Amino acid sequence: MRAVDRGETLWRQGQRLPSLYILLDGWMASTIRGADGCDLTFKVHLPGDLLGLPSLAFSAATESVTAITGAQLRPIPLHSFGHLFEAYPRIAAMMFVVSQQERTLLMDRLAVSYTGIVVQRVAAFFHLLLERVRRSFPETTYAFSLPLDRQHVADLVGVKVAQLAAALKQLHADNVLGWTGRTVTIADEEALAVIAQMPRRELVQDAHWFPTIEGEEESSR
Amino acid sequence: MRAVDRGETLWRQGQRLPSLYILLDGWMASTIRGADGCDLTFKVHLPGDLLGLPSLAFSAATESVTAITGAQLRPIPLHSFGHLFEAYPRIAAMMFVVSQQERTLLMDRLAVSYTGIVVQRVAAFFHLLLERVRRSFPETTYAFSLPLDRQHVADLVGVKVAQLAAALKQLHADNVLGWTGRTVTIADEEALAVIAQMPRRELVQDAHWFPTIEGEEESSR
């Protein structure tokens, strides 16, 4: 169990990653160093997220992770992650599937960034964010507190702050969503989904090809 | 073992994916339906690639896969993929790591698409492509045959064909690379890397936390 303060960096791009972390509470952000040398916010992490997976494939961390709010984390040593593949193949397969979801999400983001108008991209961001916030904070209905500033969101969407302001203004004028101070209010969720034009994808949580529970018990014996 | 002709579609976005495939020979391309309804080429697959992983996480395929050239594939039934997690945890862990590489690659592509100029993005594309072509065709040195047309590459880079032509013209004028007909010639690999500004990342193929061979033998017994 490890606590980090607002603004604190958990690890920095290029460092050797000591372990994985599960984010238990708070908001964190991954940033990567862009070609121009500036850090750009790339992904926000919500409670329940597993941090550090992309860096597994490299000898140095691919991203920096900093706390947007105060946060609590539980470290997952790499060897116990490795043990998981041995002892719990079913869980390993589920994690594999989740990482494919993440990959598909990135593909969709890339596709939107190629074809999309700014308003659509902003709408897509809030559409996906709302989904994730609801998963991490199930009591969320139509409004939630967003601890990010405009620069963060502009980076995440891939536009400049000025464009973001214009897009937010339009979305507010069309009564789709509002974002004042730290509070995001979804006024018309249907309209948001329509503007976002995200492909509807039905997740598979438990596939027929997963190793059986029996196999799991057998190999962990 | 399955053979597909040039232009043939192996599976289409939205279908239920019958199995995974290993591409043994030929070039294939993944396309996803953009927000405007047009398909956009998203990734090229070279011999040795495993096709269909992203669709594992969803009940319908997330992408269409078509043959750019004639191609040969070996189907991998899903149940044997599941069996792999049970019987060969070490291999499963390696596949997990490879999928994290793929994810990181997408993150880099996204970052470039946010910050990059057209010439840089084109250079980055050819830089990464050269790396992959060399892995699939080890005899490749400074030139290779590229069966894609400009529209494919423009989609992959995320620009319009006109911009691509301009960028290629500049790269040719600066003696960095040439692409006439179906032949790509790398004139100055150093310069290409400099223009591309891709972060140098050192891959990990065999991490200390992987399940041991012993464990693998034990659980497959």
Place this chain on the structure above:
DNA sequence: CGACTTCTTGAGGAGACTCAAGGGTGGTGG
């Protein structure tokens, strides 16, 4: 050799970026 596809190139216009100034908002100290 001719018809077709694919690629290149140019001009015009829309959208995005830069920069700078004005207005809120929150926090701090008197």
Place this chain on the structure above:
DNA sequence: CCACCACCCTTGAGTCTCCTCAAGAAGTCG
């Protein structure tokens, strides 16, 4: 409690890049 200050957000004008469209050139196939 109020005033001040600092930071963040918004907004606008000017510039530039990128996109759209269309026509000409080059290459490909029958």
